[in-house]
Amino acid sequence: MKSAQTPLHRVKGLGASHSGTGHFWRERITAVALMPLSLWFAYAAIGLAGTSTSAPLQFFAHPMNAILMAAFVIISLYHAALGVQVVIDDYIHSTGMKIFLFLLVRLFVIATGSACLIALLRISVF
Amino acid sequence: MAENPQQPALATRPLSPHLTIYRWPVTMMTSITHRATGMALTGGALILAWWLVAISNGLDGGYQQFMALAASPLGMLVLFGATWSLAYHFFNGLRHLAWDLGYGFDKKLAERNSVIIFALSALSAIAIFAIVWTGHGGYLQ
Ligand code: HEM
Numbered sequence: 001m002k003s004a005q006t007p008l009h010r011v012k013g014l015g016a017s018h019s020g021t022g023h024f025w026r027e028r029i030t031a032v033a034l035m036p037l038s039l040w041f042a043y044a045a046i047g048l049a050g051t052s053t054s055a056p057l058q059f060f061a062h063p064m065n066a067i068l069m070a071a072f073v074i075i076s077l078y079h080a081a082l083g084v085q086v087v088i089d090d091y092i093h094s095t096g097m098k099i100f101l102f103l104l105v106r107l108f109v110i111a112t113g114s115a116c117l118i119a120l121l122r123i124s125v126f
Numbered sequence: 127m128a129e130n131p132q133q134p135a136l137a138t139r140p141l142s143p144h145l146t147i148y149r150w151p152v153t154m155m156t157s158i159t160h161r162a163t164g165m166a167l168t169g170g171a172l173i174l175a176w177w178l179v180a181i182s183n184g185l186d187g188g189y190q191q192f193m194a195l196a197a198s199p200l201g202m203l204v205l206f207g208a209t210w211s212l213a214y215h216f217f218n219g220l221r222h223l224a225w226d227l228g229y230g231f232d233k234k235l236a237e238r239n240s241v242i243i244f245a246l247s248a249l250s251a252i253a254i255f256a257i258v259w260t261g262h263g264g265y266l267q
Binding site: 031034038048052055056057059073076083084087109122123 | 161164165167168171172174175178179181182184185186187189190193197212216219220222223226254257258261263264265266267
């Protein structure tokens with residue numbers, strides 16, 4: 001039987017899902033990066049638990065600490081957006097609702113991430 | 127329903143287990159818990175944002191209120207949940223990556239590892255809270 005696929009569609013080989021293994025791979029790469037970063041995060045969070053304001057201010061004024069925290073924030077939220085997308089894919093079956101929730105998740109991670117990064121900039125740069 | 131003439135033959139046929147009487151394998155628990163902790167941590171990012179913003183407001187900029195809330199019973203419950211979620215997701219995430227490399231699929235091993243991961247994550251969260259509670263946290267003064 002002659003295929004109804006266009007040559008471009010066949011060459012891309014992605015079928016009805018519109019994407020390949022990229023999503024899976026990014027979820028794993030971010031997971032690997034998060035392993036050392038979350039250990040560092042635990043060290044920082046325990047070390048700052050119960051201190052007065054000047055301790056975290058001084059801690060994040062150090063560029064290395066600000067950069068590590070920024071990396072933890074960005075990579076966690078990227079990993080989280082990829083992860084929540086899989087959960088939505090599993091449970092929501094109407095395309096419109098799916099797209100709406102995907103956008104909502106992106107809005108959430110961008111807003112939360114921006115708040116964290118601007119706070120870090122205010123502490124460490126300004 | 128109409129009388130089934132083949133009732134006895136049907137009754138001896140193997141039936142798929144019904145959900146309500148199905149014994150939950152521990153590996154099923156670890157799988158759903160990975161998803162639940164991932165979702166909880168995603169929401170928990172708001173606490174991290176709140177904490178960083180409070181710090182960035184400088185002296186007397188809401189940090190004391192954040193710390194007071196964190197030290198309240200509800201605050202501690204939420205923070206304990208977040209701590210355990212990260213510990214669990216960390217250990218089970220490690221196992222996910224091992225699975226992706228093709229290791230750890232043996233049934234008995236997977237069941238034993240599931241129990242270890244539940245125990246290890248609970249112990250880690252308790253240990254972290256014990257460190258802070260006994261005043262051994264806050265070393266980054
Ligand atoms: C500590 C380091 C972390 C590691 C090693 C890790 C590892 C993983 C892995 C391997 C998966 C894929 C699981 C699957 O295929 O079913 C995953 C899923 C997920 N992770 Fe993480 N993760 C980490 C931290 C985080 C953090 C900090 C968040 C949230 C801010 C998060 C949120 C999620 C979510 C929402 C999912 C999707 C759950 C699902 O599909 O059932 N993870 N994680």
